[in-house]
Amino acid sequence: MSEQLDENKLIALRREKLAELRQGGIPFPNDFRRDALAGELHRRYGDETAEALEELAVSVKLAGRLMGKRIMGKASFAHIQDMSEPRMQIFLQKDALVDGVYEDFKGWDLGDIIAVEGVMFRTKTGELSVKAREIRLLTKSLRPLPEKFHGLTDAETCYRQRYVDLIMNEDSRRVFQLRSAIVRYIREFLSERGFIEAETPMMQVIPGGARAKPFVTHHNALGLDLYLRIAPELYLKRLVVGGFEKVFEINRSFRNEGLSTRHNPEFTMIEFYQAYADYRDLMDLTETLLRGIALSLLGTTVVTHQGKDYDLGQPFRRMTVLESILQYNPDIRAEDLAERESAAKIAARLGIPVAIGDGLGKIQTEIFEKTVEDRLDEPTFITAYPAEVSPLARRNDDNPFVTDRFEFFVGGRELANGFSELNDPEDQAERFRKQVEDKAAGDEEAMHFDADYIRALEYGLPPTAGEGIGIDRLVMFFTDSPSIRDVILFPHMRPEAVQTIRVDDSRRPEAGPAIQIESS
RNA sequence: GGGCCGUUAGCUCAGUCGGUAGAGCAUUGCACUUUUAAUGCAGUGGUCAUUGGUUCGAAUCCAAUACGGCCCA
Numbered sequence: 001m002s003e004q005l006d007e008n009k010l011i012a013l014r015r016e017k018l019a020e021l022r023q024g025g026i027p028f029p030n031d032f033r034r035d036a037l038a039g040e041l042h043r044r045y046g047d048e049t050a051e052a053l054e055e056l057a058v059s060v061k062l063a064g065r066l067m068g069k070r071i072m073g074k075a076s077f078a079h080i081q082d083m084s085e086p087r088m089q090i091f092l093q094k095d096a097l098v099d100g101v102y103e104d105f106k107g108w109d110l111g112d113i114i115a116v117e118g119v120m121f122r123t124k125t126g127e128l129s130v131k132a133r134e135i136r137l138l139t140k141s142l143r144p145l146p147e148k149f150h151g152l153t154d155a156e157t158c159y160r161q162r163y164v165d166l167i168m169n170e171d172s173r174r175v176f177q178l179r180s181a182i183v184r185y186i187r188e189f190l191s192e193r194g195f196i197e198a199e200t201p202m203m204q205v206i207p208g209g210a211r212a213k214p215f216v217t218h219h220n221a222l223g224l225d226l227y228l229r230i231a232p233e234l235y236l237k238r239l240v241v242g243g244f245e246k247v248f249e250i251n252r253s254f255r256n257e258g259l260s261t262r263h264n265p266e267f268t269m270i271e272f273y274q275a276y277a278d279y280r281d282l283m284d285l286t287e288t289l290l291r292g293i294a295l296s297l298l299g300t301t302v303v304t305h306q307g308k309d310y311d312l313g314q315p316f317r318r319m320t321v322l323e324s325i326l327q328y329n330p331d332i333r334a335e336d337l338a339e340r341e342s343a344a345k346i347a348a349r350l351g352i353p354v355a356i357g358d359g360l361g362k363i364q365t366e367i368f369e370k371t372v373e374d375r376l377d378e379p380t381f382i383t384a385y386p387a388e389v390s391p392l393a394r395r396n397d398d399n400p401f402v403t404d405r406f407e408f409f410v411g412g413r414e415l416a417n418g419f420s421e422l423n424d425p426e427d428q429a430e431r432f433r434k435q436v437e438d439k440a441a442g443d444e445e446a447m448h449f450d451a452d453y454i455r456a457l458e459y460g461l462p463p464t465a466g467e468g469i470g471i472d473r474l475v476m477f478f479t480d481s482p483s484i485r486d487v488i489l490f491p492h493m494r495p496e497a498v499q500t501i502r503v504d505d506s507r508r509p510e511a512g513p514a515i516q517i518e519s520s
Numbered sequence: 521g522g523g524c525c526g527u528u529a530g531c532u533c534a535g536u537c538g539g540u541a542g543a544g545c546a547u548u549g550c551a552c553u554u555u556u557a558a559u560g561c562a563g564u565g566g567u568c569a570u571u572g573g574u575u576c577g578a579a580u581c582c583a584a585u586a587c588g589g590c591c592c593a
Contacts, residue, residue, distance in 0.1 A: 009565060010530055010547060068556080075553035093553060110546075124554045147531040147545045149557045154531085156588045168531095258521090261590085483589095494587065 010144045014109060018140045028139060032115040036060045039084025041120065042128060050122035058120040060130060062088060063138065065167065066112045068148065076105065077129075080114060085170065089129040090116050101135060110148070111141035111167075159491050175479045175487055178297060182475055183250060185293050186270055195246040195272060200235035202228060202252065208453065209233030209392070211445040213256040215265075228254035231468065232271050233392065234453045237421060240273050240464050241456045248272035250471070261483040262413065264472065265492050273421070273466040279404045282418045282467045283381050286408055287316055290379075297478060305411050305480050312379060316408070320384035321364060324372045337364055357441055361386025361401065376409035385419075391431040391447060393419035408469075415474055418467030425457035 021027040041060060045053060064082035074094040079087040094102040108114065115138050118130040146152040151168040158165035158172065165172050187197070205224070207214040209231030217226050232251045239247045254266050274281070294301050294312045301313030319327070322337055336342040340360040347354050352366045364386055376382070384402040387395055393403035405419035422428050432454070438446035475487040485491035 008530065013547075070555050070558050071552085072555065072558070073552035075555085077555045077558080079556090089556080091554070095553080123556095125556075127554095127556075129554090144530045144546060147557095149545065150532040152531070154527095154588090156527095157531095159588090496587075 011142055014140065014142045014144075017107065017109075018142065021137070021140060029136070030138075032061070032063060032136065032138060034061045034063045034082075034115070036062055037084040038062060038064065038080065038082050038088035039086065041088060041130075042086060045120055046128055048122075050126075053121050053128075056120070059118070059133075060120060061115070061117045062090075062130060063115045064088075064113065065141075066108060066110055066114050067145075069108075069110060071106055074102070076102075078105075078114075080116065081167075085173075089123070089127050090118070090132055090135070091121075091123065091129050092132045092135065096131070096133065097135065104137070105135055108137055109141060109144070111143070111145045112137055113139035113141065155485075156493075159485055159493055160496065162489055172486075175475070175481060176489060178479050179471075179475045179487060181297060182293055182478060183471065185296050186289065186469075186471075187250065189289055189292060190246075190248050190270075190272055193246070195248045195274075196244050198236065198239055198244065198247050198249050200229075200232045200239075200249055200251075202254075204229050206448045206450045208447060208450050210253075210255075211447065213444050215254050215256050230255050231269070233466065233468070234450060236271055236273050237461060237464070237466065238453065238456045240275055240421075241459055241461050245275035245462065245464075246273070259492060261485070262473065264484050264488055267484075267488075268471040269468045270471055271466065271468040273464055275462040275464045277465040278420045278463070279383070279406055279418055279465050282465045283316075283318070283406055283408075286381075286416055286418070286467065286469075287312075293474075293478065303478060305477055306482060308377070308411070310379060310410060310477075314379075316379040316381055318381045318383060318406075321368050321382055321386070321402075322384070324376070324380075324382055325364070325368050328372045328375055329367075332367075337367070343367070357438065359386075359388045361388030365389045373409065373414065374412040377412055379408070379410045381406045381408055387431075390419065391435055392422055392428075394422045394424075395427070411477060413473055413477070414470075415477065416467055416469040418465065421461065421464040421466050423457060423461035423463060425454050428457055429454050 018027060041062075045056075045058065048056070062080060062082065064080035064087075066078055067081045067087060068077070068079035070077045076092045078090040078092065080090060081087045092102060092105060097105075115134075115136045116130055116132050117134040118132040121129060121131050123129050146164065146168050152158060152164055158169070162172075166176075191197070203217065203219070203226040205226060207227035207230050209229075210233070212230040214227040214230050217228060218224070219226055229251070231253055232249045236247055236249055248270060249272075250268065250270050252266055252268055255263075256265065257263055259265065274285075291301055291312045294303055301311055303310045303312060322334070325332060325337060326334060332346060336346060338360075340363065343360055343363045344354045344358075347363050347367055350367065350370055352363075352370055354363060354366075358366075365388075368382075372382075383404075383406045384396065384399070385393070385405045385407070386401060387393070387403050390403040390405050393405040396402050396404050403419055403422075405417075407414050408416035408418075422431070429449075432447065432449040435447035436449050439448070472484050472487050475481070476484060479487060481487050
């Protein structure tokens with residue numbers, strides 16, 4: 001017996017065709033080897049004339065998904081799509097194929113995976129094409145593809161069934177190809193500069209390195225609750241203690257928060273640490289990196305995002321938290337930000353709730369977040385964050401109220417956060433204690449006391465600077481994507497209301513009854 | 521968590537004042553040996569997200585729920 005997914009007549013018809021294939025031999029063959037990609041052929045032969053191509057008589061083997069089919073009696077055109085761009089047109093003539101093959105082809109469906117062997121030529125209308133000598137069906141597709149002209153536009157289906165989105169939407173394929181290129185660029189950028197790539201625990205006994213609510217999981221054999229990491233920071237700095245003086249990790253981290261166009265519960269960061277450097281060195285490095293990505297990806301330093309141009313070729317603006325508040329709030333006076341009481345009044349006027357335990361630094365930061373952050377359009381480094389909100393950052397030598405820290409903003413969004421690392425173990429222990437107090441007072445995002453991390457610092461962390469860059473947001477910026485879901489292949493979604501998984505007992509006798517998952 | 525909007529054929533979308541549903545593409549059949557969203561002719565295809573209510577009658581009005589989108593916190 002079997003429980004059906006959403007069957008319809010189109011699928012039933014294709015199942016009948018598959019059943020015939022099963023009768024006729026091996027239905028899912030894997031003995032075809034291609035020797036070319038459509039895109040490569042376009043680049044290599046795209047400029048050759050029809051006559052030149054005829055003379056060259058280049059024979060090629062292509063495979064891919066059947067995306068277009070135009071039957072005109074005893075001749076047909078088809079388009080196949082492989083991992084390259086653009087598609088290649090195939091020309092078939094009944095007389096040029098083995099008897100019966102042309103009739104088989106007429107029964108194939110859009111979406112089927114096919115193999116073609118033939119000769120490059122140019123059609124009357126000038127399109128580079130392959131004249132088929134042999135053509136085979138490799139994989140029967142049972143489900144109809146979306147409409148060929150409008151494609152798939154329903155956002156929900158694009159996210160839930162990314163495979164269909166990728167088949168249909170070149171723009172979507174492009175985003176993820178660029179994402180791959182960005183990650184590769186960053187990895188090479190750091191590797192060339194002598195950084196070592198590391199992999200640190202994703203399951204942690206004490207989640208650290210950021211202020212965030214973690215996900216909890218459980219290790220059965222150890223009888224131990226573990227947290228999915230919210231950041232790799234504390235482990236990477238242990239590695240610097242260990243002598244890996246330049247180290248990075250491209251990491252998936254997890255934060256138990258809501259979903260939005262800017263937040264996914266799991267997200268990708270690059271974190272890197274460099275000994276004998278400070279936060280200013282990392283600001284310079286960040287400028288170089290972002291400029292390099294733009295030039296490498298786009299061939300220009302000007303990035304167009306959501307209708308605006310951002311020139312990463314210019315030096316990025318730099319200002320402190322306090323300077324930025326004053327610049328964007330002409331009605332606020334510097335002296336009013338210097339005292340807790342007057343700053344709290346400003347916060348209250350702005351509708352920011354102030355808790356009794358909040359110090360001046362926290363209040364200043366909230367005023368900054370409320371009135372400045374999303375207006376930081378041009379590439380900007382904001383520096384001098386209060387120590388109160390920067391429990392892992394080194395204090396500034398001249399003004400210990402603030403830290404040697406920066407965040408980078410562009411298009412109103414925070415893309416990076418970096419600082420000179422706090423390497424004084426006693427100061428760090430004190431700041432952990434303050435976090436634990438905050439946690440006891442009900443701050444769910446406050447940090448834990450990580451005694452092993454303090455022990456590591458006590459062995460001596462060299463003067464170091466570290467930085468994290470949000471890869472998803474970076475990719476959003478460079479690919480002009482309005483939502484984080486557009487740059488994550490399988491973004492988090494609520495489960496579909498009722499999902500039935502087909503289990504065919506006749507072929508898997510050991511299997512139990514049909515599995516049915518229903519969400520309540 | 522709050523507000524607004526959406527959910528109709530495989531896909532993209534119409535659906536007027538409440539009278540049991542329509543197009544294009546896909547698909548099926550026929551014709552067609554250089555097409556480009558091929559073309560021509562003829563068909564098939566629907567639990568109008570779900571549940572309940574109002575009504576003689578609901579895709580349409582009301583409510584709740586589910587899922588999604590945008591904005592806000």
